[in-house]
Amino acid sequence: MVAVTAATPGNPPGRQAGAADVIVVGAGLAGLEVARRLAAAGGAGRILVVEAGPDAGREHYRWADEPARADARWLDPAADPHLWQPYRRTDAGYGGIAGLRRRLGGRSLYWGGVALPIEPWALAGSWPDSVVADLTGSWRGGPPLYESVAAQLRQWAGSPAGAAQPSHPLVGREFAEAPKAVRQADQGGRWRAYSPLDDWPDSVELACDSHAVAVQVEAGRVTGLLVERAGERQLLGAGRVVLAAGTVESSRLVLQALHQVDGSAPVELPGLADKVAQGFMAAFDPAQAPPSVKAFAESGRLFVSRADAELRSSVFLRCYLNEHGLLIVDCYCMGEQLPGRAGRVWCEPGAQLPWPTSVAGGLSPADEQLVLAQRRELRRIHRELCLEAGTGGAEPAFESAFGSPDLAERLGAGAAMTTAGSTATYSFPIGSEQHESGTLPLGGALLDEHARVRAVAGLSVAGPATFPRSGAANPALTILALAARLAADLAEELADGAPDGSTGRGPGTC
Ligand SMILES: Cc1cc2nc3c(=O)[nH]c(=O)nc-3n(C[C@H](O)[C@H](O)[C@H](O)COP(=O)(O)OP(=O)(O)OC[C@H]3O[C@@H](n4cnc5c(N)ncnc54)[C@H](O)[C@@H]3O)c2cc1C
Structure with a gap:
């Protein structure tokens, strides 16, 4: 210069x-x-x-x-x-x-x-x-x-x-590779x-x-x-x-x-x-895992079910075998934060x-509603997966406050899971998407x-x-x-x- x-x-x-x-x-x-x-x-x-x-x-x-x-x-x-x-x-x-x-x-x-x-x-x-x-x-x-x-x-x-991309039905949704x-x-x-x-x-x-x-x-x-x-x-x-x-x-x-x-x-x-984004990770015994999920795990790729006008959230799914031999399903919603004040x-x-x-x-009242709707959908998906697998499993527990301050640890939870049936949740603080x-x-x-x-x-x-x-x-x-x-x-x-x-x-x- x-x-x-x-x-x-x-x-x-x-x-x-x-x-x-x-x-x-x-x-x-x-x-x-x-x-x-x-x-x-x-x-x-x-x-x-x-x-x-x-x-x-x-x-x-x-x-x-x-x-x-x-x-x-x-x-x-x-x-x-x-x-x-x-x-x-x-x-x-x-x-x-x-x-x-x-x-x-x-x-x-x-x-x-x-x-x-x-x-x-x-x-x-x-x-x-x-x-x-x-x-x-x-x-x-x-x-x-x-x-x-x-x-x-x-x-x-x-x-x-x-x-x-070919579409795969799962838990009442259609998923395709992202x-x-x-x-x-x-x-x-x-x-x-x-x-x-x-x-x-x-x-x-x-x-x-x-x-x-x-x-x-x-x-x-x-x-x-x-x-x-x-x-x-x-x-x-x-x-x-x-x-x-x-x-x-x-x-x-x-x-x-x-x-x-x-x-x-x-x-x-x-x-x-920004986005309203949160999800759960759940561990399955690979021998008992839902057959449809096994197909996702084999590819190791990221799949998405596109957002409709009602939930206003894409649902992403990634499945992998962790180092303890468990099949981890990582499923998250990424939804629209409405522009406002x-x-x-x-x-x-x-x-x-x-x-x-x-x-x-901050989250507006409409964003708070979206947080709750996403949690209902994530719990439903988890229930359906457990039904398909014929296993129980702790229902994903979300904190009342949105936005995990310990996001890094939570995102690492699936890799560390040692017991089938374990679940963990996470949510991205606003701005961090x-x-x-x-x-x-x-x-x-x-x-x-x-x-x-x-x-x-x-x-x-x-x-x-x-x-x-x-x-x-x-x-x-x-x-x-x-x-x-x-x-x-x-x-x-x-x-x-x-x-x-x-x-x-x-x-x-x-
Ligand atoms: C880890 C990660 C994963 C992501 N994954 C995805 C994804 O898969 N898909 C997707 O769609 N999006 C994704 N995003 C988001 C995406 O990267 C951003 O939305 C996008 O890069 C924004 O583009 P931008 O040009 O507005 O900003 P940036 O790419 O951030 O560029 C802004 C630039 O302006 C410079 N700048 C700022 N102020 C000044 C100034 N006063 N003078 C001179 N220079 C200045 C900054 O230094 C910066 O280089 C991801 C982001 C991250 C961090």
Whole structure:
């Protein structure tokens, strides 16, 4: 990066005119995919991705580490130096393992690869019709985005071209293997999920260790981005900025930008939603295990029964033999937390940038109802399994409070079980599913249907912050589909109008 002067009162930050035509904030799943797609479309001029964290290697953590160490990196906040919570917590939500992974690649180097579309019942009525049509009907005269992006992921993973998985009936539900954008190593239990870094175009510049402090807005238009690197601040000139810094950081950056246009703009965004996720593990004697479950155990894979509008929860099932010779059934519901006022992001405005940011991650009464409905379904599934096996077994016992503070130990319970009939339960504290979304919904008051911030020309948002509702599905497929859509829209806009001149020196690379 070029030499800059520290930004202090009376000593404005160094200005680098025309640093890029488009700056993308955040080198995670959404930001990298937008940049990659934009570069592929051509004609966008200079694209720069600004990332707060370092280039700490471009490998997925399950590829870089052996399984036990990788488990620790996921489940022990102290085991990953990149875990980052750039906000103040005000309740039990968004602590522990929740948060960003501040490094080049972001959580694209951590995700599990489960790629499911948001269910029709969650899209209908809440998402703008034009976006639903692009995702599920037809996009730009071709196949719908969900179909083309899923095909791209299958191709990357080397899976067969056909999408449909055979369905297996169990406990009154239909289960199919969960679609995963994953490549397996030949041995050692290592695997990796898709990251846009795997197919990274040289033409896109990456600036690591560069924290986006604020979007610069003049007369209602984006003119650049204020970044801090090694304690020094610099204004990077650009006419277009895409915020893809994760839901909470993107929310802060939008709130700050809105205030530059209107000093009375709100400083709080409701709608922050993660997932309601909980499950049980049960041990069976393999000789007596339900025959249908044995078939699942042989494959060792993850199966899913898709969510309906009533339970609003996917049911996942994984069966395996533990080292004590018991067949473990791990069954969990992952359901939709409804966006509302219980989850929110807000800032304390002031002269000092960045504004201090807080989150609340509570359960609304509707979420509490979902917790109870999931528990009824999980107990029913366990009962049915025991009936089929002709064995008894302790009914899964859930604590009254939702969100296991000792999640890591509970997730390890199945592997440690020594007695058939044992059960254990777990629930993910809000935020720890890492599916936080919903503060800047597409087609809402702040964002139009193309993810442009209505009040600030040149500013767009990518990532799950833009989901009007998240349904029960894991978010990545939708993140990637919307990234493709945003990149194509941006490329078209830039081709229509002259992008800002790009005259300055590059800001340095990772
Ligand atoms: C262990 C794990 C398993 C998961 N499994 C799945 C799964 O199977 N399926 C699924 O759909 N989802 C899964 N997820 C969730 C998924 O990874 C996230 O939903 C997704 O990565 C979010 O994408 P994003 O681009 O919004 O955020 P991120 O990928 O987190 O990227 C945000 C980036 O922005 C950077 N940043 C933030 N603030 C600033 C700033 N001010 N300046 C500059 N840079 C900034 C961050 O450092 C980060 O690199 C999983 C997540 C984890 C952690």
